[in-house]
Amino acid sequence: MISILNLFQKLIIITSLLIFCLCENQNKIIDYDNHHNTDEMLAALNYVHATCPDITYLYDLPLRTDEDRPLRVIVFSDHPKHHEILEPEFKYVANMHGNEVVGRELLLKLAEYLCQEYNNGNKEIKKLIENTRIHLLPSMNPDGWEHAVQNTWNNTVPGKYGNVSTMMREYGATDWLVGRSNANDVDLNRNFPNLDEFIYEYNHLANHKNNHLDIETFQALISGKDCHNKPYQVETIIVAFWIMRNPFVLSANLHNGDLVANYPYDDSEYHTQMYSKTPDDTLFRQLAESYSYTHLSMRSQKKPCSTDVFENGITNGAAWYPVCGGMQDFNYLASNCYELTLELGCKKFPPGKELTSLWNHNQGSLVNLIWQTHLGIKGLIQNEDGKMIFNATIKVYQAEGDNWKYIDHDVTSNIGGDYYRLLVDGSYAVEVSYPGFKSQTQHVDVNYKSQQTDAQRLDFILESVSSKRSNLRKILRNLFNKDKETINWNMTLKRKMVINYCYHGIVFEATFKLHDDLYVVQFKRGDNELLFPLNIYTTVFDE
Numbered sequence: 001m002i003s004i005l006n007l008f009q010k011l012i013i014i015t016s017l018l019i020f021c022l023c024e025n026q027n028k029i030i031d032y033d034n035h036h037n038t039d040e041m042l043a044a045l046n047y048v049h050a051t052c053p054d055i056t057y058l059y060d061l062p063l064r065t066d067e068d069r070p071l072r073v074i075v076f077s078d079h080p081k082h083h084e085i086l087e088p089e090f091k092y093v094a095n096m097h098g099n100e101v102v103g104r105e106l107l108l109k110l111a112e113y114l115c116q117e118y119n120n121g122n123k124e125i126k127k128l129i130e131n132t133r134i135h136l137l138p139s140m141n142p143d144g145w146e147h148a149v150q151n152t153w154n155n156t157v158p159g160k161y162g163n164v165s166t167m168m169r170e171y172g173a174t175d176w177l178v179g180r181s182n183a184n185d186v187d188l189n190r191n192f193p194n195l196d197e198f199i200y201e202y203n204h205l206a207n208h209k210n211n212h213l214d215i216e217t218f219q220a221l222i223s224g225k226d227c228h229n230k231p232y233q234v235e236t237i238i239v240a241f242w243i244m245r246n247p248f249v250l251s252a253n254l255h256n257g258d259l260v261a262n263y264p265y266d267d268s269e270y271h272t273q274m275y276s277k278t279p280d281d282t283l284f285r286q287l288a289e290s291y292s293y294t295h296l297s298m299r300s301q302k303k304p305c306s307t308d309v310f311e312n313g314i315t316n317g318a319a320w321y322p323v324c325g326g327m328q329d330f331n332y333l334a335s336n337c338y339e340l341t342l343e344l345g346c347k348k349f350p351p352g353k354e355l356t357s358l359w360n361h362n363q364g365s366l367v368n369l370i371w372q373t374h375l376g377i378k379g380l381i382q383n384e385d386g387k388m389i390f391n392a393t394i395k396v397y398q399a400e401g402d403n404w405k406y407i408d409h410d411v412t413s414n415i416g417g418d419y420y421r422l423l424v425d426g427s428y429a430v431e432v433s434y435p436g437f438k439s440q441t442q443h444v445d446v447n448y449k450s451q452q453t454d455a456q457r458l459d460f461i462l463e464s465v466s467s468k469r470s471n472l473r474k475i476l477r478n479l480f481n482k483d484k485e486t487i488n489w490n491m492t493l494k495r496k497m498v499i500n501y502c503y504h505g506i507v508f509e510a511t512f513k514l515h516d517d518l519y520v521v522q523f524k525r526g527d528n529e530l531l532f533p534l535n536i537y538t539t540v541f542d543e
């Protein structure tokens with residue numbers, strides 16, 4: 001019954017939007033002087049898709065929020081439904097803090113803009129869409145957004161604005177905290193597995209793991225609590241899986257409350273305020289500046305919001321203030337994706353009538369950041385028979401005078417054998433390795449040209465030297481030894497293992513199995529399933 005009502009509501013909204021657009025202004029898909037509630041946001045995304053069906057694709061992340069709202073993504077590409085080999089993927093995530101809403105509206109506007117400009121034959125936008133796969137998630141926390149609005153409405157003098165829509169257009173919402181968290185009052189940008197702690201521990205070890213901390217993520221998630229002792233939330237888990245399952249290269253997470261482009265790490269070893277460098281510090285600074293320099297006011301500000309002054313409009317996360325369990329560090333340490341956190345203005349929920357000006361300030365930088373997915377190098381990794389190698393390790397050494405300096409953060413190849421490595425201009429030695437194959441090193445010079453559609457191409461054909469395989473069961477046994485007491489587990493089949501455990505009051509069934517050549521953990525909750533990628537358990541194992 002509820003879903004039929006919902007459907008009717010959506011139909012009415014879509015119809016009214018259609019009528020509005022046809023009558024008012026042929027180019028205007030979305031009312032841009034006001035905020036969009038969840039139903040309006042979904043209707044706007046559906047409308048963009050209907051207007052540009054060939055270059056867009058809509059999907060929902062596999063679970064809904066506690067208040068039953070979907071997390072809907074719109075994709076732009078010339079083949080929007082699938083990853084294309086050698087075409088990098090980009091994502092924007094907004095409204096993770098429910099009362100920080102500018103990013104949500106900017107992504108709706110960006111979706112409309114990309115669609116319109118593509119249809120109008122804008123050469124730059126066509127080139128961008130044809131050579132990049134772009135995912136936009138306008139709201140990661142729709143429940144928080146609704147709470148922020150409801151709270152403001154409840155505290156408004158009756159009759160002052162007539163209705164909620166007018167209140168949002170004229171006034172916005174001003175509470176600094178209400179709606180920031182999700183419906184369970186958990187701050188989603190403190191709720192990701194704290195992978196930084198593993199890195200600080202591993203850095204002291206030789207041959208340490210510096211990327212794709214998938215086992216660590218899994219261990220953290222089944223422990224149930226984040227670093228602030230809050231349970232992992234549905235929004236966090238599905239976005240974490242999304243990050244790990246997709247070949248994202250670059251990303252930004254859109255917030256409000258200040259005006260600055262923030263880059264990892266967000267946390268430091270003892271959670272103190274200090275500059276906390278990643279091995280990719282130069283690259284991250286360049287990425288952050290690529291946003292602040294093309295934004296109309298981010299770079300030149302003096303004291304935009306409070307007492308903080310940001311040179312060039314950028315800051316290292318922990319140098320500003322340390323965050324444990326943030327999403328940007330998780331991207332860097334759990335996947336191949338490089339993420340920034342963009343603070344898009346002092347007001348968290350400005351009046352809707354200010355949104356056009358905010359779009360004008362951000363439009364160039366939003367597009368420019370997507371172009372940065374084409375920095376550095378990319379290529380294919382295959383064996384001598386032409387079979388693509390998934391999960392090969394790509395190590396990079398940068399020339400510094402007569403020396404090669406190792407950048408201590410490797411990336412890995414995707415299922416199709418393609419890899420992407422963002423790099424600043426310079427000379428590099430690139431070493432590719434995979435168990436059972438001879439490592440290979442090639443040299444390359446990187447020299448980025450603005451709006452280039454292809455990173456420098458560098459392919460590898462690896463020579464087989466042995467058929468040694470790692471022992472899957474041994475790895476799994478080590479992994480679960482620690483949690484044996486708390487989890488009811490049994491290894492029912494050689495290639496399948498079932499665990500039942502209770503998370504957040506809900507019983508999940510987790511099954512290890514092969515899926516698309518990947519070892520995954522399949523989580524089930526009712527009819528929905530989530531596939532957790534454990535990249536380490538690929539096709540190399542003993543029977």
Ligand SMILES: [Zn+2]
Binds near residue numbers: 097100255256257
């Ligand atoms: Zn925020």
